[in-house]
Amino acid sequence: MARGLPIVLGYFPIGFAFGILAVNAGMNTLEVTLMSIFVFAGSAQLIAVGLIGSQAGLATIAVTTFLVNLRHLLMSAALAPYLGHLSRLQQGLFSFQLTDETFAVHSMDFKTEAAPPRARFFATNVLAHLAWILSSFTGAWAGSLLTDLKAWGFDYALPAMFIALLVLHIGEWRKAVVALLSISLSTVLYSVTEGHGYIIITTLVAATIGITLGKKKVDARRSPVNPGE
Amino acid sequence: MISADPTMLLAIALMALTTYIPRFLPLLVLSRRALHPLAESWLSYVPAAVLAALLGPALFVPEGQVHFSLADNPHFWAAIPCFIVALTTRNMFYTVLTGMGSISLLRLIF
Numbered sequence: 256m257a258r259g260l261p262i263v264l265g266y267f268p269i270g271f272a273f274g275i276l277a278v279n280a281g282m283n284t285l286e287v288t289l290m291s292i293f294v295f296a297g298s299a300q301l302i303a304v305g306l307i308g309s310q311a312g313l314a315t316i317a318v319t320t321f322l323v324n325l326r327h328l329l330m331s332a333a334l335a336p337y338l339g340h341l342s343r344l345q346q347g348l349f350s351f352q353l354t355d356e357t358f359a360v361h362s363m364d365f366k367t368e369a370a371p372p373r374a375r376f377f378a379t380n381v382l383a384h385l386a387w388i389l390s391s392f393t394g395a396w397a398g399s400l401l402t403d404l405k406a407w408g409f410d411y412a413l414p415a416m417f418i419a420l421l422v423l424h425i426g427e428w429r430k431a432v433v434a435l436l437s438i439s440l441s442t443v444l445y446s447v448t449e450g451h452g453y454i455i456i457t458t459l460v461a462a463t464i465g466i467t468l469g470k471k472k473v474d475a476r477r478s479p480v481n482p483g484e
Numbered sequence: 485m486i487s488a489d490p491t492m493l494l495a496i497a498l499m500a501l502t503t504y505i506p507r508f509l510p511l512l513v514l515s516r517r518a519l520h521p522l523a524e525s526w527l528s529y530v531p532a533a534v535l536a537a538l539l540g541p542a543l544f545v546p547e548g549q550v551h552f553s554l555a556d557n558p559h560f561w562a563a564i565p566c567f568i569v570a571l572t573t574r575n576m577f578y579t580v581l582t583g584m585g586s587i588s589l590l591r592l593i594f
Contacts, residue, residue: 265576268584285486286496293500298538303499307492316495321502326534328506333527335514346515350508355535356576362531405591408584414542414559415566415583421535422570422579430532437536438543445541446550457537458530465529466522 258364258375259382262356265416266297266386272409273301274394275401280308287395291388295352299323300391301413325455329462330358337365341373352380359420429468437461558590 270291277287282304294300299320306316331353338346357380364371401407425431437457444453543560544551551557562583569575569582 261576265580267577268580282492283486283488286488286492289488289493290496290499293496294503296499296503299499299503303495307495313491313495313498317498317502320499321506324503324506326506326530327503328510329527329530329534331507332510332514333530335511336518336524338511339515341515343512346511347508350511351504353507358531406588408586408588408591411559411562411583411587412580414539414563415580416576417535417539417542418563418566418583419570419576419579421532421539422567423574424531424535430529433529434532434536437533438540441537441540442544445545453541454534454537457540458534461533461537462526462529465533466526 258360259379262360262379262383263386265356265419266383267390268409268412269297269301269416270387270390271394271397272412273297273304274391274396275398275409276301276394277304277307277391278395278398280304282307282395284392284395288388288392291391294320295354295384295387296320296324297354297356297387297416298413319450322450322452322455326355326458327353327358329458330355330362334358334361334365337361340370345373345377349377349380352384354383355420356416357383359423363423429465432468433461433465436464556594558587558594562586562590 273291274287277290277300278284282290290300290303302323303316303320306319311319331350334353338349341349360379361376364376421434425434440460441453441457444457543563544557546557546559551560554560565586566579566583570579573579
């Protein structure tokens, strides 16, 4: 439970901001809550609200959501070696609640501990999901009262969360180099291209440059489920 | 009685599907076999790369506007206290509060 608490606190301002933005884009409280229950993707939901507000079609919303969420493909693959002992149903449930934030906590957890008890990482996921649903519901409820997001800095909740997550992921100089490259490249690509393709292109390029920076601990983690071997 | 718009429900269903597929597919395929060490090394760089890719435009091209001078971009300056708080506390909540507080303060100044 304790591992999920920082996520709960981190989600609150973001879910609240999402709820407010969604209501201001024309969604009602029920629609906001349903989206948070079934989608559970902070940045994709925030981006979708922007699209809904600008009268985008269903295809645009679906394709953009997919592109924005492609990064989870890589996160899911990164956690896969640690989750082989779960049943298919448990894996299905685990992936439903795999977000940037739960990933950050789990990857840290799996790195430091050989096999964390599954009850603990499912508790983290469920706690995070409940916090997301409750905070977006509260935001939607407050949405009609608070229309100026900037006055409270709610529009900055998402970048601030990315900063916190990024810092948690940079453990050594190679990752810092990759992050700096990625920030520069994404800024340039975002400025000169249309759509959200910059996210996946930047990620692929920066991570590929990362492996050219030299090897580190590659062989130490050959058997992540049982690293004692 | 509050009710959901059918088009909105369809949008939510499509989003749920396009969110779930990339989250589940790799787990389904990769959890029962070992990854090549090179692939594993590559994957270890992905979180930092993808988070930084989301962050870059948010700091330097906020709200879709390119700022040619950093001086008039509070989104960039607010990131500095955020990084300091994140590095010292390693706490998401403090970092988000610092971000919201800093940008509000900077908007009063700018």
